[in-house]
Amino acid sequence: MSDPDAAAQAIRDAEPEAVINAAAYTAVDKAEDEEGLAQIVNGDAPGAMANACHDLGIPLVQISTDYVFDGSGDAPFKPTDPTGPLGAYGRTKLAGEQAIRAEGGPFAILRTSWVFSAHGGNFVKTMVRLSESRDRLSIVADQIGGPTPARAIAEACLTMAAQLQRAPEKSGVYHFSGGPDISWAGFAREIFSQAGRDVVVEDIPSAAYPTPAKRPLNSRLDCSDLAVFGPNRPDWKAGLKEVLTELGTI
Numbered sequence: 001m002s003d004p005d006a007a008a009q010a011i012r013d014a015e016p017e018a019v020i021n022a023a024a025y026t027a028v029d030k031a032e033d034e035e036g037l038a039q040i041v042n043g044d045a046p047g048a049m050a051n052a053c054h055d056l057g058i059p060l061v062q063i064s065t066d067y068v069f070d071g072s073g074d075a076p077f078k079p080t081d082p083t084g085p086l087g088a089y090g091r092t093k094l095a096g097e098q099a100i101r102a103e104g105g106p107f108a109i110l111r112t113s114w115v116f117s118a119h120g121g122n123f124v125k126t127m128v129r130l131s132e133s134r135d136r137l138s139i140v141a142d143q144i145g146g147p148t149p150a151r152a153i154a155e156a157c158l159t160m161a162a163q164l165q166r167a168p169e170k171s172g173v174y175h176f177s178g179g180p181d182i183s184w185a186g187f188a189r190e191i192f193s194q195a196g197r198d199v200v201v202e203d204i205p206s207a208a209y210p211t212p213a214k215r216p217l218n219s220r221l222d223c224s225d226l227a228v229f230g231p232n233r234p235d236w237k238a239g240l241k242e243v244l245t246e247l248g249t250i
Helices: 004-014 035-056 088-103 123-131 150-166 184-195 224-228 236-246
Strands: 019-021 060-065 107-112 136-140 172-175 200-204
Touching (some): 019 035, 019 150, 060 150, 088 107, 107 150, 123 184, 123 236, 136 184, 150 236, 172 224, 184 200, 184 236
Parallel strands (some): 019 060, 060 107
16 A cells, blocks of 8 residues: 555456455554655555546445544534544545545545454454553543444445445445444443443543544544445444454453
């Protein structure tokens, strides 16, 4: 992905029926110092891949992020709302969206948030790990969003890719996040509750936990437009139970 031409050539060589791009530079804080690399991976490569898909006449499904918004207000963001990323990660992901749309081929951009699974690094696995040695944690409570199981995102992407092959007119930007919306602190409490861990969560504001990249306070996403493809907002509590089970925590 750090070589856009190679990414595009891989698609041309494979001649697939569709492409789902789940790859990205996702180190939000590190991106503040490596925006050039993040731009290549998140912006330039998706554009090159979209060009290849357009030439082959196949759809591209691109996973994007709530970080393209400025996090203002408390209403869920609609796909048509003005963007305003707060940092390098959001800027580069937005650049990828714009590059894909400019190519003119069939596409779906799926913005999601707070992704978790039993694999890789994510909030759920971090909380489980910390609960093994801590009985009290301070967690940010003024950032609100929808935790989203990676499995649900994968299923949605497969559905969208298949339908775009038959109905390219469904091309566009869509939102997909778990419900109901909750704070990070509230999410942590549910993790500990389901895992049977006795950990006290103290609510703190974002200002008490400064990071190199500013996080959006409002990550709520309006997912109603996705109805044209079928998937509903996933129940993240049910998804959390599946992940904790897979991890052997419950």
